[in-house]
Amino acid sequence: MAAQRLVVIGGDAAGMSAASQARRFRTPDELEIVAFERGHFASYSACGIPYWIGGQVAGRDKLIARTPEEHRARGIDLRMRTEVMEIDPDRGRVRTRDLESGTEEWTGWDRLVIATGARPVRPPIPGIGAPGVHGVQNLDDGQSLLTTLDALGPAGGRRRAVVVGAGYIGVEMAEALLHHGFEVTVLNRGEQPMATLDPDMGRLVHTAMDGLGITTVNRAEVTAVRTGDDGRVRAVATAAAEYPADVVVLGIGVAPETTLARAAGLPTGEYGGLLTDLSMRVRGRDAIWAGGDCVEVLDLVSGRDRHIPLGTHANKHGQIIGANIGGGYGTFPGVVGTAVSKVCDLEIARTGLREKDATAAGLQYVTATVESTSRAGYYPDASVMTVKILAERGTGRLLGLQIVGREGAAKRVDVAAVALTAGMTVERMTMLDLGYAPPFSPVWDPVLVAARKAVRAVTAAG
CATH class of the missing domain: 3.30.390.30 (FAD/NAD-linked reductase, C-terminal dimerisation domain)
Structure with a gap:
């Protein structure tokens, strides 16, 4: 009997956990596993990026849990720098493009896992794509930001950074930039930083950040990123003021990356994430599973579906998906929305x-x-x-x-x-x-x- 084929879209936490777990249940003779990842890295900790940038983690490779070569040695055909361009659920195939050569091809599947993660929110404001403006969604982003920080020279002169957004990534990146010797301003459009807290608790965070030397400006809606004659960022503007900046970091948040899934007619929820059952199978699709930051999950307290992008959930999703595809059984009952963060102490x-x-x-x-x-x-x-x-x-x-x-x-x-x-x-x-x-x-x-x-x-x- 010919082996069935499992195709995985996305080479990070949920996708590679699913692939690895399925391989534990089924040999290559029973189940061929092909995974596509459009980036340069797989199986890494995005949560650790602020601490790598801040210097607490000694090098990018410390954040990589398993290299592509290690996955391949375990019987997973992981194809890097290969982007899935289209999902054809009716014919059971995906169209991919090799980002180095431009070659496109179709790959058939018997089982499909969608683990496309989340995309950073980048509001359509003038100048947001200028050199010196950085997101921190993946390791490539982190390396790009470090290159910019190094190019701005060592601490000693006056160097100014603006962080747009005061959620988890925003406050963590504010700390990282402090460690690099920058004067840091955080622009927050909300009433207080950390909108995941109630405003009275967020006020405590604001006071503490001020004490750490971080300037936090609330109710500050960014209207433009100003550039100099060289085209690089020089300031960030709001309706009320302009804040000088040698570097800008975006910490506005993320949204589920479900462009492919929606184009294929797969169901999404209120927050744009894929909807699954308890086994992480996409609702209404027997052969398609989804997990990680691209899905919505049940909030056990409110009883509603929510989008909660955390690596802890993604790894659990992958374990459950892999077990169910491999012939075992598992369910993901939901979450209560637990999260922790820090800025300095x-x-x-x-x-x-x-x-x-x-x-x-x-x-x-x-x-x-x-x-x-x-x-x-x-x-x-x-x-x-x-x-x-x-x-x-x-x-x-x-x-x-x-x-x-x-x-x-x-x-x-x-x-x-x-x-x-x-x-x-x-x-x-x-x-x-x-x-x-x-x-x-x-x-x-x-x-x-x-x-x-x-x-x-x-x-x-x-």
């Missing part, structure tokens, strides 16, 4: 719903905010953190939690992530048996202190 974390998410979902809720410390107050180097919790009015069900603090703050969010997944109430949370010793926590962990206050808020609200 400031740690930022969230899980579950923000206030506006709860309102959009039609939920009535109460909130509670507390200040506590990372260690027992008498233990050296205890740092202050702020914890905010959302609970459903009436039932007391945990809806979300946010943390802003220093060392020891961010990973506490994992307790709430587990509680959300389990559908716990804040009252039940107060009795969680968490580890305690003065170097690690106060007697009452900050998350439990917030839960206790939330219980009182639920009771008071009736």
Whole structure:
């Protein structure tokens, strides 16, 4: 019996996890695996790019989990610099173009995995394509930015950087540019930085960034990128002011890259991501799966589909897809929206719903905010953190939690992530048996202190 063929579009986390997992289940005689990647790199950590640029990670290769040669040695025909131009689901084939030679060809498939990731948001403003304006979506982007930073010369003279956007990538890149000796301005069109937090928690991030020497300008809608006589960026303009810049980094966010999928008539959701069932199979298509940043996933708290582009999800999607294609079984039940970040020594974390998410979902809720410390107050180097919790009015069900603090703050969010997944109430949370010793926590962990206050808020609200 001839081997079936699995074609994978995309050579990063979801795509190559799916290919590798399928290979564990099926030999090359049983399943031929062909993967197409349009870039120069495969299986790398995009999340690590700001830390490579900032110097905390010693070199680009540290971010590469597995090289193309290693994938090929494991029986996966990974074709680099090859872009898929068209998906023909009715005839079971894809049209590809070799980006070096320009050669095009059709490749048939019995099973297809779409792992095309996400594309950076680049608003159509004048000058955004000028030299010196950089995104940081992939390793090629990171290398291009480092080349620009090196060309601007060593620290010592006045060098100015503008970061457009104050989400995870924006604040992480602000830190990276500080490490390179730049004066950094962050332009944020929102009310406060970190729109993944409620504004009152984002305000804490703003204050801390100011203290780190980062200038953050809120409600700043970029209208143009100004260039000099040499065509390179020289400033970023908003409706209210102009900010000088030797380099500009875009951290505006990403959108699902589903251009091919939509052209092939595959279903997409409210955020433009592909829609799948629990097995990560594209809805209505028996032989097509999708995973990673190009899909929407179920939010277990709100019950709605959301687009949450994170490498943790992408790797899980790939494992499940590969198992299902290879003859095993797996499902992806959904997410609660957990994410952590940092800028210098400031740690930022969230899980579950923000206030506006709860309102959009039609939920009535109460909130509670507390200040506590990372260690027992008498233990050296205890740092202050702020914890905010959302609970459903009436039932007391945990809806979300946010943390802003220093060392020891961010990973506490994992307790709430587990509680959300389990559908716990804040009252039940107060009795969680968490580890305690003065170097690690106060007697009452900050998350439990917030839960206790939330219980009182639920009771008071009736």
